[in-house]
Amino acid sequence: MMVRKSKGITEKHIKVLEFLNEYQAQHGRPPSIREIGEKVKISSTSVVKYYLDQLERMGYIERNNRISRGVRLTEKVSEIIEVTTDLLRIPILGPIAAGSPLPELEPGVNYLTDNQVEAVEIARSLLPAREKGENLYALEVKGDSMVDAMINDGDIVVMKPASEARNGEMVAVWLPQNNEATLKYFFKEKDRYRLQPANPTMKPIYIKKTEPLEIKGKVVMVIRKMEKPLAA
Amino acid sequence: MMVRKSKGITEKHIKVLEFLNEYQAQHGRPPSIREIGEKVKISSTSVVKYYLDQLERMGYIERNNRISRGVRLTEKVSEIIEVTTDLLRIPILGPIAAGSPLPELEPGVNYLTDNQVEAVEIARSLLPAREKGENLYALEVKGDSMVDAMINDGDIVVMKPASEARNGEMVAVWLPQNNEATLKYFFKEKDRYRLQPANPTMKPIYIKKTEPLEIKGKVVMVIRKMEKPLAA
DNA sequence: CTTGACACAGAACAGACGTTCGAGTATCAT
DNA sequence: ATGATACTCGAACGTCTGTTCTGTGTCAAG
Numbered sequence: 001m002m003v004r005k006s007k008g009i010t011e012k013h014i015k016v017l018e019f020l021n022e023y024q025a026q027h028g029r030p031p032s033i034r035e036i037g038e039k040v041k042i043s044s045t046s047v048v049k050y051y052l053d054q055l056e057r058m059g060y061i062e063r064n065n066r067i068s069r070g071v072r073l074t075e076k077v078s079e080i081i082e083v084t085t086d087l088l089r090i091p092i093l094g095p096i097a098a099g100s101p102l103p104e105l106e107p108g109v110n111y112l113t114d115n116q117v118e119a120v121e122i123a124r125s126l127l128p129a130r131e132k133g134e135n136l137y138a139l140e141v142k143g144d145s146m147v148d149a150m151i152n153d154g155d156i157v158v159m160k161p162a163s164e165a166r167n168g169e170m171v172a173v174w175l176p177q178n179n180e181a182t183l184k185y186f187f188k189e190k191d192r193y194r195l196q197p198a199n200p201t202m203k204p205i206y207i208k209k210t211e212p213l214e215i216k217g218k219v220v221m222v223i224r225k226m227e228k229p230l231a232a
Numbered sequence: 233m234m235v236r237k238s239k240g241i242t243e244k245h246i247k248v249l250e251f252l253n254e255y256q257a258q259h260g261r262p263p264s265i266r267e268i269g270e271k272v273k274i275s276s277t278s279v280v281k282y283y284l285d286q287l288e289r290m291g292y293i294e295r296n297n298r299i300s301r302g303v304r305l306t307e308k309v310s311e312i313i314e315v316t317t318d319l320l321r322i323p324i325l326g327p328i329a330a331g332s333p334l335p336e337l338e339p340g341v342n343y344l345t346d347n348q349v350e351a352v353e354i355a356r357s358l359l360p361a362r363e364k365g366e367n368l369y370a371l372e373v374k375g376d377s378m379v380d381a382m383i384n385d386g387d388i389v390v391m392k393p394a395s396e397a398r399n400g401e402m403v404a405v406w407l408p409q410n411n412e413a414t415l416k417y418f419f420k421e422k423d424r425y426r427l428q429p430a431n432p433t434m435k436p437i438y439i440k441k442t443e444p445l446e447i448k449g450k451v452v453m454v455i456r457k458m459e460k461p462l463a464a
Numbered sequence: 465c466t467t468g469a470c471a472c473a474g475a476a477c478a479g480a481c482g483t484t485c486g487a488g489t490a491t492c493a494t
Numbered sequence: 495a496t497g498a499t500a501c502t503c504g505a506a507c508g509t510c511t512g513t514t515c516t517g518t519g520t521c522a523a524g
Contacts (some may be wrong), residue, residue, distance in 0.1 A: 012501095013371075029261040029301050034479060049483070068300045068481050068510060069261050084317055086357050093499045123319050123353035128459045139366045147431060149384050150456075168461025185462045196462070199379060222456040229400025230417045230428070244471090264511060276473045282512070300480060300511050398479095 009058070009080060015040045017052050017060060017081050020073055025084045031071040065117065084126070088133045090158060092118040096172065098180055104216065105135075118200030120156055121225065128220065135161050139172070148197035149183040155224045158185065159217035170198070170219040176212045183219060241290070241312060248283050249270045249292060249313050252305055255264040278405070295348045308403065318357075322390060322425045324350040328404065330377030330412055335369075352388055352455065360452065367393050370450065373406070380429035381415040387456045389415065391449035400452040408444045415451060 019039045025030040031039075047205045052071065055061045056228065060077045064070030074156045077083055094103035120138050128134060141155045146168065149170070151157065157172075165186045173182050184195035193213055195205040207213050251271045255263040263271075269280040270392070284303065287293045295388065296302030308314055326335035337442045352370050358366060373387045383389065389404075397403045397418045405427065406413050414426035425445055427437040439445050 020336070024260070027296075028304055032300070034481075037491095042502080044505095045482075046330075046484080046504080047259070047502055050501080064259075066482075070482090072260055121318075121355035121357045123355055125353045126455070126457070128457060144432060147382070149431070150379070150384050152382050152430065156521075166461060168463060170458050170462070181420070198384060198462075200376060201379070221456050221458060223358070224449050224454040224456075225358070225360060225401050226453060229398060230402070231400060242471095265513095266511070274472080276475095277512075278474080278514080279472050298479080298512075302512090 008153055012040065012042075012051060013058075013060075014081060015049075015079055016055065017073070020061065020071060021081060021083055024073070030071040032069055034142055053137060062194070074179075087121045088124055088127070088136070089119045089121055090133075090136050090138045092120060092138045092156070094139065095142040095183060096146075096157065096183075097142040098138040098182065101174060101181065103139065120158070122158065122221070126221070131220065134226075137161070137217075146183055148199050148202045150198040151183060151222055152224060157219055158221040158223070160220050162218045163215055165215055165218055169232060172214055172216045172219065174214040175207070176214065181216075184217070244272065244274075244283060245287060245290075245292075246313060248287065249305070249309055252293065252303060253309070253313060253315055256305070262303040264301055274296075305382045306350075318355060319353045320356055320368070321351045321353055321357070322368050322370045324352060324367070324370045324372055324388070326371065327374040327416075328371040328378075328389065329374040330414065333338060333406060333413065335371065351389075354390065354453070358453070363392075363452065368395070378415055380431050383415060383428040383454055384456060387454055388459075389451055390453040390455070392452050394450045395447055397447055397450055402449065404448045406441070406446040406448055408446065413448075418447070 010229045016036060019036060020030065020088045023029075023035065023039075031050045033045050033052070035043055036052075037043065040048070042048050052061065052063065056063055060074055060080065062074055064072075071137060073083065074160075090192070096103070122133075124133065137159055141151055141153060141157060145154055146152070146155075154158070159172060162171065167187045167219055170183060171186045172181065172183050182205075184197060187194040187196060191209055193209065194206045195207065197204065248268060251268060252262065255261075255271075256269065263268055265277050268284075269275065269277055272280070274280050274283075281376070284295065288295055292306055292312065294304045294306055296304075305315065327356055328335070354365075355363045356365065356437070369391055371389045371391060373383055373385060373389060378384075378387075391404060394403065399419045402412065402415060403418045404415050405435065414427070414437075416429060419426040419428060423432065423441055425439045425441065427439065
């Protein structure tokens with residue numbers, strides 16, 4: 001009767017979760033109840049337990065009782081705070097092919113907790129400096145239509161959502177008039193856009209500024225797994 | 233006069249280190265002394281401490297005394313046991329360019345503990361199934377000579393050491409007669425080797441079996457970071 | 465045979481740690 | 495005012511956990 005039913009998370013709960021996350025990342029082990037209390041400014045161990053009980057009931061932590069430091073954050077906390085991990089799970093939204101429209105990130109959907117979607121795990125250190133990794137998504141290349149972007153069938157393209165780009169950035173664009181998706185280096189010129197293939201031996205496409213061109217995202221990384229040998 | 237025997241690591245030490253590693257990976261926290269003793273078949277906590285003290289003196293673990301479960305494996309243990317991590321540190325041995333010989337993995341050198349070399353961190357889940365990651369190394373592509381392998385200047389190529397290959401595998405080969413390093417799909421035919429570019433629009437190279445051809449490794453993965461925009 | 469380093473066991477102890485309980489305060493709807 | 499709810503405190507308790515101490519058996523050197 002002393003535990004709230006379904007009220008929301010308070011500032012204190014978040015403080016506790018953040019400290020749990022921080023301590024674990026820093027020390028490689030969970031903190032003790034007294035260590036939590038000290039950091040979250042709770043002077044009684046019973047109050048810390050009080051909050052831990054609530055957090056456990058809410059599904060944000062799991063506990064192995066009777067064992068010291070037996071606390072563990074669950075997947076669910078990522079909905080509340082940014083969990084520091086070395087690995088970043090990036091959802092694979094779908095295929096990218098020349099003739100089909102690009103899958104897009106729908107706001108408000110948490111792909112990481114949705115086990116339906118596949119994902120690639122990328123080391124944070126592999127990402128461009130200080131790229132937080134927020135909202136990154138990945139596409140799997142289907143077909144040979146991206147060869148001029150130096151991208152093969154089966155490659156994984158990691159994207160950052162964007163609707164505009166600066167010169168020299170590689171973007172995924174949808175060309176409504178051609179009904180075509182493509183990956184190109186983007187350059188804005190006088191009265192046109194130049195879409196430059198990555199392959200230096202190939203020629204650019206020019207799109208007049210009056211013509212439609214939808215930038216869907218910037219390419220952050222391309223990953224090619226040589227899993228199975230080439231046939232033929 | 234009192235030089236005792238080996239003085240090195242014993243089977244028990246390794247058992248302890250392995251359990252430390254296993255428990256940490258499984259529970260996200262270090263084990264207690266009694267948990268160690270139970271698993272390593274030591275019936276007294278004092279003996280566990282006895283070994284922990286030795287391991288600490290040898291530099292394989294660090295301890296935060298007075299605090300429960302205050303044990304942590306150090307970098308050095310990777311010389312002794314295979315530390316299970318989600319991340320794999322793969323050393324970048326050097327550049328790969330058409331005109332220069334390929335850097336090679338020197339046996340007996342632990343590149344991971346040698347801070348001199350750069351490294352890329354790859355999530356284990358990203359590697360081909362059950363690729364242990366042993367002896368993997370990486371090369372950084374310099375120049376545009378690998379464009380026919382769909383590989384750009386600046387790309388990171390993750391390699392597995394190999395001196396021969398099966399049909400359809402992409403290999404790094406050194407062609408002594410041409411004084412050239414290249415990445416191609418490898419096919420053995422009647423009396424020749426066919427080196428097939430990844431780019432389907434390009435033609436293969438044929439090498440007679442009588443001519444020299446040194447396979448240096450198989451390509452496991454290619455990573456392209458789109459860090460900076462393309463100039464021009 | 466004696467000595468001493470080494471590997472190990474068991475008991476005991478002190479402090480760390482999680483849990484329980486009694487009690488107090490503040491807010492809010494009744 | 496009343497009571498229910500949410501939150502906090504402090505003390506006490508028992509277990510967990512790391513440390514210390516005493517003792518035993520082995521083995522090689524002196």
